[in-house]
Amino acid sequence: MDLTLTAEEQAFRDEVRRWLKENHPGPEPEGEQAKFEFRREWQRKLHKAGWAGISWPKEYGGRGATLIEQAIFSEEMARAKAPSPANVLGLVMGGPVVIAHGTEEQKERLLEPILSADEIWCQGFSEPESGSDLASLKTRAVKEDGAWRITGQKVWTTYAHEAKWCMLLARSDSGAPKHKGLTYFICDMEQDQIEVRPLRQITGEAEFNEIFLEGAFVPDENVVGGEGNGWNVAITTLMHERAGLGAASAIQVRRDLDELTAVINERGLAGDPVIRQRIAELKTGVEALRLGSLRSLTQQMKVGIPGPEGSVAKWEWADLNQALTELAVDVLGPEALQPRSPWAYRFLRARANSIEGGTTEVMKNIIAERVLGLPRLR
Secondary structure, three states: OOOOOOHHHHHHHHHHHHHHHHHHOOOOOOHHHHHHHHHHHHHHHHOOOOHHHHHHHHHHOOOOOOOHHHHHHHHHOOOOHOOOOOOOOHHHHHHHHHHHHHHHHHHHHHHHHHHOOOOOEEEEEEEEOOOEEEEEHHOOEEEEEEEEEEEEEEEOOOOOOOOOOEEEEEEEOOOOOOOOEEEEEEOOOOOOOOEEEEEEEOOOOEEEEEEEEEEEEEEEEHHOOOOOOOHHHHHHHHHHHHHHHHHHHHHHHHHHHHHHHHHHOOOOOOOHHHHHHHHHHHHHHHHHHHHHHHHHHHHHOOOOOOOOOHHHHHHHHHHHHHHHHHHHHHHHHHHOOOOOOOOHHHHHHOOOOOOOOOHHHHHHHHHHHHHHOOOOOO
């Protein structure tokens, strides 16, 4: 694998770096709603300049960027400390799934509002008793005169309180094997049959939600991939999710590690053998994450879609980020847990890294079964 950028790739990197320097929106405001609207406006600016959906084909409003260019863009965004776009679930998962499995009518209706952040998307997969074993979900979809009525509960639904559309997986055939009786719907969140309840996190935020559906209406034209094919469509969604999570994770952890190392040097702790050992382990882990992500990227370039190897990057990133924030707390002591300390927020938020986007235990099972070829757990 040749890691040297071509002249064209270097020019692309310089273009991205220059644009971000000239258009960086500055620090995010205080407050959840203000921060969300800030990110929404930032995404609109990205879209206007052609950066919002760089991985999407040009015919669907994207830039048609190569996988290398996508990785470069993600790295430069992380390096510049640029905020994430508001509609990240739509950009990383919803749009690519509609492009891969959707009808031409679905593409025409749904893709542009994702890019412009006019319509926010959320993901309705996990349920209170169906997280690790997603195929055991109980939310029911009943066919009714060219449409569907959906009843059930979803949980850990990011941005459901802001969303127009939900990528919703439901059981449409109770008599079929659990992986066969599922259908993938695009559900309109703006209806009385859906209630969204926020889940307050230890950070004080409420980006996650519970969704309660009582006969929610979905027309037939909002089925993606065909009735009963929901599991295959869902797997595409999850692979894009984990590939997206791993793209710039090494840069983000390395950036925060450099910041913490500067604090350690300022406080005269650089000679502490225990701290030095922990820093060395983190630096080694970051480099392994970077190289592993590039290896996964190479594999994706061969087959055209993200593979199960993305689970490795997700697992490594979660472990590294949690270890980094734990070291910061140990170095700074009580100061690290002051209410307005950035390290306090990072430490608390990192607790979710080994849960969100698939738990570490699930990632290990995927790697064992689908990467290493070991026998199935069950």
